[in-house]
Amino acid sequence: MASGITHDTMPSDGSRERKCIGTPVEAVPKAEKTQGFRRNQIRLLTALIFLFSGLVAVAGEAFAGSKGCENIVADLNGKDVGFLTKAYPNSDFHATDQLHIDLIRNPSFWESAYFNALAGSGTPYIEASYDGGVVTGNESASFSGQDLVLGGIYVEAINYSQTTSPWRMDVVCVTKSNPLDAVLSGLTLSSGNLEPAFNTATTTYRATVANSVSTLGVTPSTPGSTATLKINGASAVSGASSAVPLNVGDNTLTVTVMTEDRTIKRTYLVVVTRAAPPTIMSVAPYIGSTAGGQSVTITGTNFIGVSAVAFGGVPATTFTVDSATRITATAPARAAGPADVTVTTVGNSSVTRANGYTYVAAPVVTAVKPLNTPARTYAIGATLMFDVEFDQHIASNGGRT
Structure with missing residues (x-):
């Protein structure tokens, strides 16, 4: 037994041709x-x-x-x-x-x-x-x-x-639906700023947030109430914030708005860069007086959104974030001894360099002894050499890595 199966084919002249092809039929x-x-x-x-x-x-x-x-x-x-x-x-x-x-x-x-x-x-x-x-x-x-x-x-x-x-x-x-319903009238983030500033006709943006921002609130808005909104494929509501988890590095957020009849869709892309954790590579000088007031340079990476600098738990008298890799701080007064240096970013994410700075009391002179200087009268302006003894060891005041 054989059955005829009809196939439509389309010749080059655009007409439709039907062909019947005989095929064997097995027992069904x-x-x-x-x-x-x-x-x-x-x-x-x-x-x-x-x-x-x-x-x-x-x-x-x-x-x-x-x-x-x-x-x-x-x-x-x-x-x-x-x-x-x-x-x-x-x-x-x-x-x-x-x-x-x-x-x-x-x-x-x-x-x-x-x-x-x-x-x-x-x-x-x-x-x-x-x-x-x-x-x-x-x-x-x-x-x-x-x-x-x-x-x-x-x-x-x-x-x-x-x-x-x-x-x-x-x-x-x-x-x-009206095709104009497939647009956003607003788009805001709970942290960071859109670059460029939001415009309905602009569909691609970037933003940077601190490492401490592990979840970002994204709020899209539409001009009407009938459009369908989605953020990374999940349903969203116009004017309401949706929580989006962030990884360290670049995160692509896809915001789609579609007309109610689903015939027109527009996609907005936001690349959000979450900074890596900050690091401290060096503190210079690393020794200072217990009286404080020493200008200290802290070098490292990812100093973004820095909210505090502390020496042994005591806030720096002042600090300035010079760049993402450098902070200039004024050491506060503190008791003698080693102190951790801590940099905190927005959201209370922090990095600490253990014993990064050492406080020492002001040295006291305990003795002054002539050095190769015979006892006699010297002319005014003559150079004399003395050994000066202090109550503590005086170290060089250089950078340490």
Whole structure:
């Protein structure tokens, strides 16, 4: 036995050619034959009903709202695709309607299933099959009101699995949106500043935050209330802050705004750089008087958003962040002994150089002895050498790394 399978081909002149190719048919299990026969019967019956309803519909019938939109959303949105055949006549729709259907795939489905959405003329909007984990066809489509008022829509879903569903349906049917709804009217961050400053027409930005900022609040705003907002794929609300986790380094934030009818989408990108933790590489000089007042240079990295500098827990008298790698601080008064040097950034993230600075009391002279200087009278202006003894060791006052 052989069956003829008809294929459409498109020659170079643009005309459509049908070819019938004979292929051998292997024995089909009875269960599969029954499924196929039942499926074809349902398709034929529903198509006839759909055609009849289109013929008898009263053209131009008005509704307070689009009954077609209301019905198809109520029947399909959020539902699992199982077994369904239903016709929605053209008289239920308005020319301003915009219908959008997405099939959200279940990756664990491993049976056979079909979904089709056709116009009354037979033109396919969606034709998708799911067999053994492989999907063919399209799983997303938009339908204009002009098409719907001409032909309505016929929906067919068949699922041969008794336990799982191949898709979940996401259906939106609304009045055609204003394209200008797909823009942001504002975008703010809880830390850092957008560069350049926000402008509705500008879609790419950068911002820098301190290392202590591990979570960033992002607040997008839209001019109207019907647009759909998402930040990195998660739903967001206009005028409300959404928390976005940040890694050290560059983080790309994708903010999308889409019209209610889902026909127009605009994407805004914000690259947020979270600084690495600060480091202290050297403190110079590293010795100073217990009286304080010594100017100390601290060198390191990532001195961004520095809020405090301390010596042994005592805040520096003053400090200036000269650059991301250098701080000039005035050491405070403190008791003698070693002291940790700590740099704190905004958000209380800090780095400490243990025993980075040593306090010493002012030295006291305990003895002055002539050095190779015989006892005699010397002329005014003569150079004399003496040994001066102090009560403590006097170290050189240089930088230490």
